[in-house]
Amino acid sequence: MKDFLFIYRAEPNNGPAASPEEMQASMSKWMDWLGNIAAQNKLADRGNRLHPAGKVVKPNNMITDGPYTEIKESIGGYSLIKAASLDEAAEIAKGCPVLAVGGNVEIRELNLM
């Protein structure tokens, strides 16, 4: 088994704030998806969600707010998944709830030192 980093990307939600019920439903979908993977003993680390706000530090101490000027989608969170191969990892990612809101999952194998 190898470890793969799943990076969840989606466009920042600039629409009206979600209602508590919508947030609950979205939370359940994520937990179902993680639960499915964990039930197969393939979740190495559930990871975290990320706040949308951030800063980027560039050469010459240039600091800008947020990474959004360069990529349209921002990273919403990440998890660590165990899988036999990149193909299997990709198969697992097919059920990710981020896909339903037009986002994507980037999968990268960890290059362990």
Next chain:
Amino acid sequence: MQQPELIPHLFRTEYRKITAVLCKLFGIEHIEIAEDIASDTFLTASETWSIKGLPENPVAWLYMVAKNKAKNYLKRDALFSQKIAQQIKASAEQAETIEIDLSAQNITDSQLQMMFAICHPGIPAEAQVGLALRILCGFGINEIADAFLTNKEAINKRLFRAKEKLRADNIAIELPSAAEINKRLETVLTTLYLLFNEGYYSAHTNTTVRKELCAEAMRLTHLLTENEATNLPAVNALLALMSFQSSRFEARTNEQGETILYEDQDENLWDKDLIDQGKYFMDAAFDNNAGLGKYHLEAAIAFFHTSKTDTKEKWENILQLYNRLLVTEYSPIAALNRTYALAKARSKEEAITEAEKLDLEDNHLYHALLGELYSGIDNLAAAGHLKKALALAQSDADRTVLRKKLSLLTGNDTP
């Protein structure tokens, strides 16, 4: 209580107290001497009482004899008494004046401290459970062997190695510091959880043995809730879990010792007092905004099972609890139970898709689950899985249940 039953009864309740107090006094490296003095006390009791009859207060009599034996030992064994005297900071001549404190407070404190010494992270989990049964619960070697479905020699070996390890690591008999207590408590709770599960889920057909293991696990967990330093949310959550689970003890086997499945159990046989006790400790566990650990989640799941209400909402709650439990820590049994909850909350079809990804082909419960999920959808597949489960099952109790399911499904009796 008559004498023949009284001594085994007192052995069960008092042996562990005397051992804990003496061991605390002598230090962990002399654990066997503490055990010998405690055993010897009961030998003297059975000899004396059979001739002279029962003393007025048998417990006080035992404590007095144990104290005298300990003092005599200290006096007689020069080498031992020098070593011990150094440790307990008294001179060998003063052995007679060494206070052997068998007060209720010191008994409780010593037992609690012994619990932390025995459940030390350096001792293998299986040995911890064995030692806990011997030292903290006063089980005989035969009884432990019986509980583990193994022989006396295996248990003796296991206990010997564990005691060697206690000695080699020079493990102190004390409560860990406040900073360390949460981490050390984890191992203690794991041992108590294993001890309980040994009773609750074991293949053992003798329900008396199983009930005793569960009762002992609960008694020790109770002990932790009674001390301010160890009365922590996770302890209360574990005790809530044990209370909810054991409330069904009377309902889960019939007179022949056969398993009665949850859905077929008579709710009137569920112990309401234990359910209430579970709710009480559950409230305590959720007090002061403590984080939700594994035992909180399991206790919450067990709570939902204290009522047979069968709604989608209930199963949705259970599903989400299992999701969180699995994301925290994987276990095959949690994975299987989660899949069952998925079927109840969503659909059998969705659960079958997920079940077939579980990679638990060697587990009879996996096939039992698929047998359940496929019935009504594809009875041929269901029967196939039930037959595989039957071939893999370890205990007669499991096989009986599976045979019944299979005959219900195929409409005829299978050998």
